Amino acid sequence: MKIESRLAQIGSQSEPVTGAVSFPIYQATAFRHPQLGQSTGFDYARSKSPTRKVLEDAAAELEAGDAGFACSTGMAALQTIFALFSQGDHLLVSLDLYGGTYRLLERIMSRFGVTASYVDTNDIDALSQLCKPNTKAVLIETPTNPLMMITDIERVCAWAKTRGLLTIVDNTLLTPFFQRPIEQGADIVIHSATKYLGGHNDVLAGLIITKGEELSEQMAFLHNSIGAVLGAQDSWLLMRGMKTLALRMERHQENAVRIAGWLYDHEAVEEVYYPGLAHHPGHDIQSRQSSGNTGIFSFRLKDARYVEPILRHIRLIAFAESLGGVESLMTYPSVQTHADIPEEIRRRVGVDDRLLRFSVGIEHADDLIADLAQALEAAKREIGEEQQS
Ligand SMILES: *Cc1c(COP(=O)(O)O)cnc(C)c1O
Numbered sequence: 001m002k003i004e005s006r007l008a009q010i011g012s013q014s015e016p017v018t019g020a021v022s023f024p025i026y027q028a029t030a031f032r033h034p035q036l037g038q039s040t041g042f043d044y045a046r047s048k049s050p051t052r053k054v055l056e057d058a059a060a061e062l063e064a065g066d067a068g069f070a071c072s073t074g075m076a077a078l079q080t081i082f083a084l085f086s087q088g089d090h091l092l093v094s095l096d097l098y099g100g101t102y103r104l105l106e107r108i109m110s111r112f113g114v115t116a117s118y119v120d121t122n123d124i125d126a127l128s129q130l131c132k133p134n135t136k137a138v139l140i141e142t143p144t145n146p147l148m149m150i151t152d153i154e155r156v157c158a159w160a161k162t163r164g165l166l167t168i169v170d171n172t173l174l175t176p177f178f179q180r181p182i183e184q185g186a187d188i189v190i191h192s193a194t195k196y197l198g199g200h201n202d203v204l205a206g207l208i209i210t211k212g213e214e215l216s217e218q219m220a221f222l223h224n225s226i227g228a229v230l231g232a233q234d235s236w237l238l239m240r241g242m243k244t245l246a247l248r249m250e251r252h253q254e255n256a257v258r259i260a261g262w263l264y265d266h267e268a269v270e271e272v273y274y275p276g277l278a279h280h281p282g283h284d285i286q287s288r289q290s291s292g293n294t295g296i297f298s299f300r301l302k303d304a305r306y307v308e309p310i311l312r313h314i315r316l317i318a319f320a321e322s323l324g325g326v327e328s329l330m331t332y333p334s335v336q337t338h339a340d341i342p343e344e345i346r347r348r349v350g351v352d353d354r355l356l357r358f359s360v361g362i363e364h365a366d367d368l369i370a371d372l373a374q375a376l377e378a379a380k381r382e383i384g385e386e387q388q389s
């Protein structure tokens with residue numbers, strides 16, 4: 001069955017007693033045992049819970065994995081995955097990385113003796129050079145955020161297998177609707193489901209999907225032992241959001257392609273980072289390994305003085321963190337989302353004081369362009385007035 005149908009039907013045929021088309025929220029934490037030595041399959045909700053399980057099974061199936069695990073946030077999912085590693089282990093990690101993941105590795109995992117090297121994960125020579133006897137895994141974000149660097153998933157997975165490394169892919173920006181890393185050889189997929197999967201800027205959640213029996217069993221153990229699991233209400237909200245994922249992703253993509261192109265031609269804009277534009281260096285790999293493009297892009301202004309007035313003048317587009325929701329949000333990565341990444345690394349990848357990130361919502365593209373146009377015009381006027389006085 002096509003993915004659109006599977007998404008729309010999440011949980012709709014999972015309740016045999018009443019036939020409820022929307023799977024119920026099972027708020028129970030404890031489940032009655034029929035008798036000693038017997039279980040309904042549910043004992044205590046941290047280990048397994050009915051509403052969460054329907055979500056987890058759907059996630060595993062959508063990402064072509066063997067098991068799914070729903071966590072309280074994307075960071076909780078990453079922490080649970082990192083618990084696979086032990087003191088002395090080393091990881092290879094995408095250079096242009098989500099700030100929270102960098103912080104978790106550098107401020108917390110490092111205290112437990114797990115170290116990381118940051119590298120352009122599309123550069124196999126660089127990966128080979130940094131790979132040490134204690135290296136255990138490669139963690140890839142593709143596209144990266146905010147600079148939209150693309151990694152050839154299949155190529156890196158093939159290389160990682162020759163070295164006996166696990167490959168972990170953060171698939172938050174494309175979702176299984178556009179990209180399925182496990183089909184390309186990845187062992188683990190992680191999502192901040194807070195973003196596109198939830199899709200409405202109203203629920204925090206994380207998902208882990210694993211391939212292989214042993215890894216799935218290990219992850220089930222860690223998920224239950226650490227306990228950063230998703231509650232029943234939030235599991236339901238996430239499923240409800242996922243039902244419309246196909247429609248939303250198509251509109252996010254359509255809007256982003258149009259608006260990125262419009263900004264690319266604007267006189268105040270120096271560069272637009274969006275794999276959906278033909279001039280992007282990752283365009284070909286992205287077109288090969290994904291069936292579509294994300295709704296996020298970044299753009300660099302020619303003059304840093306534009307940033308403050310643009311963020312003050314946008315009206316329909318909100319100046320806010322996060323991404324992937326139906327509402328358009330714009331943020332300033334060097335100050336907001338990526339402040340935890342040292343300036344040296346930020347400069348190396350290009351997260352500078354002229355870069356803005358735009359998470360394009362599902363509003364009408366004409367209205368979004370009109371909002372950007374008036375904010376850019378107002379910024380230009382203010383800068384001109386400043387120069388005269
Ligand atoms: C937001 C995000 C995370 C963290 O997820 P939370 O749900 O905010 O904890 C991890 N990776 C990426 C790519 C993200 O965008």
